[in-house]
Amino acid sequence: MSVPLVDLKWQHAQIADEVKDGMAEVMANTAFILGPQVAEFESEFAASQEVTHCVGVGSGTDALEMILRALGVGPGDEVIAPANTFIATVLAVTRTGATPVLVDSDPDCHLIDVDRVATAITPRTKVIMPVHLYGQMAPMAQLRALAEQHDLLIVEDAAQAHGARQHGKTAGNFGAAAAFSFYPGKNLGAYGDAGAVVANDAEVYDAVRRIRNWGSDRKYYHPSKGFNSRLDTVQAVVLSAKLKRMTEWNQMRRDAAARYDALLVDLPSVTLPVTLPGNDHVWHLYVIRVPDRDRVLAELNERGIGAGIHYPIPIHLQGAYAELGQGPGSFPVAERASGRDHVAADVPGHHRGPAGRSCDGASRDSRRLRFAAAVLHGPTI
Numbered sequence: 001m002s003v004p005l006v007d008l009k010w011q012h013a014q015i016a017d018e019v020k021d022g023m024a025e026v027m028a029n030t031a032f033i034l035g036p037q038v039a040e041f042e043s044e045f046a047a048s049q050e051v052t053h054c055v056g057v058g059s060g061t062d063a064l065e066m067i068l069r070a071l072g073v074g075p076g077d078e079v080i081a082p083a084n085t086f087i088a089t090v091l092a093v094t095r096t097g098a099t100p101v102l103v104d105s106d107p108d109c110h111l112i113d114v115d116r117v118a119t120a121i122t123p124r125t126k127v128i129m130p131v132h133l134y135g136q137m138a139p140m141a142q143l144r145a146l147a148e149q150h151d152l153l154i155v156e157d158a159a160q161a162h163g164a165r166q167h168g169k170t171a172g173n174f175g176a177a178a179a180f181s182f183y184p185g186k187n188l189g190a191y192g193d194a195g196a197v198v199a200n201d202a203e204v205y206d207a208v209r210r211i212r213n214w215g216s217d218r219k220y221y222h223p224s225k226g227f228n229s230r231l232d233t234v235q236a237v238v239l240s241a242k243l244k245r246m247t248e249w250n251q252m253r254r255d256a257a258a259r260y261d262a263l264l265v266d267l268p269s270v271t272l273p274v275t276l277p278g279n280d281h282v283w284h285l286y287v288i289r290v291p292d293r294d295r296v297l298a299e300l301n302e303r304g305i306g307a308g309i310h311y312p313i314p315i316h317l318q319g320a321y322a323e324l325g326q327g328p329g330s331f332p333v334a335e336r337a338s339g340r341d342h343v344a345a346d347v348p349g350h351h352r353g354p355a356g357r358s359c360d361g362a363s364r365d366s367r368r369l370r371f372a373a374a375v376l377h378g379p380t381i
């Protein structure tokens with residue numbers, strides 16, 4: 001018996017009938033590219049994020065790059081982004097030809113450090129790209145104040161923050177646009193790669209719609225260059241079915257996170273995740289810090305509990321970004337977060353009843369985590 005990092009089988013069981021009917025309709029109508037289900041999902045997702053526009057695209061990485069291109073970001077421009085993120089944030093920047101300027105994170109929430117952003121601004125800075133990491137939003141009020149003061153754009157990387165809020169406001173409402181990933185393991189996940197751009201700005205919306213479709217909004221007319229990166233109709237069917245349940249599933253994640261907190265709070269060796277005041281966290285990941293992380297991780301995994309490290313190597317130490325010339329010591333907080341004392345125990349989005357078995361042989365830390373997982377999942381381990 002095991003507890004997977006993400007229980008996609010459970011999710012599928014909730015929507016199986018709806019997906020079957022929806023897929024049958026797509027097959028019958030053969031509108032595989034930009035079929036009506038895509039526009040339906042786009043308006044449903046825009047409504048759920050409380051923004052005016054949504055464009056369904058091929059992935060979260062493409063969504064980020066397309067926003068930057070829509071804003072005219074390119075060679076000579078600098079984009080400020082956190083060193084502690086998934087590589088796609090920064091790849092999107094370099095793919096436009098712009099220069100990523102990495103900054104460190106705050107040591108409690110591991111979100112982009114506003115003070116470091118302030119000192120990283122130069123006359124070439126065009127965009128600040130905060131990441132709403134692990135399911136909670138970056139400190140947007142302070143970032144917006146900086147952006148206004150220096151006449152910069154904000155692009156939100158919301159790949160991990162579907163439905164998250166800050167002082168009641170959702171991603172997409174703090175800057176020029178926000179990018180979402182619908183990679184299967186995300187809080188709203190497709191059955192393959194998929195993503196979306198949300199924005200209130202009609203110009204950004206129009207530009208991204210053209211870019212996703214070879215730079216065209218009229219067949220065979222291409223006033224500008226673009227990508228082939230559209231949300232597949234079959235993915236829209238899956239996403240619409242899951243979106244109806246997203247609020248409930250996010251609440252299950254919150255409940256699960258609260259139970260993890262309660263179970264782990266009295267373990268002095270475990271540092272619990274911290275939520276920024278005003279944030280309504282959606283717990284894409286529940287990231288704790290433990291000494292001797294590798295041992296705890298190995299014990300969890302040996303016992304079938306999915307857990308991982310988020311992220312084992314910060315961006316500046318990745319081979320892909322050796323070109324930045326920023327070696328060890330450049331971003332100490334991000335480096336500590338990736339070092340040997342962090343483990344990300346995922347909080348799966350459901351709770352199937354009480355449990356709690358004895359777990360002979362496990363160390364105290366991993367025993368408690370295992371118990372937490374057992375409680376969250378039901379008697380499956």
Ligand SMILES: Cc1ncc(COP(=O)(O)O)c(C=O)c1O
Nearest residue numbers: 059060061086088089159181183
């Ligand atoms: C923070 C962050 N940004 C961007 C992405 C890229 O999304 P995708 O995998 O859909 O391209 C991801 C997820 O993979 C992510 O976690």
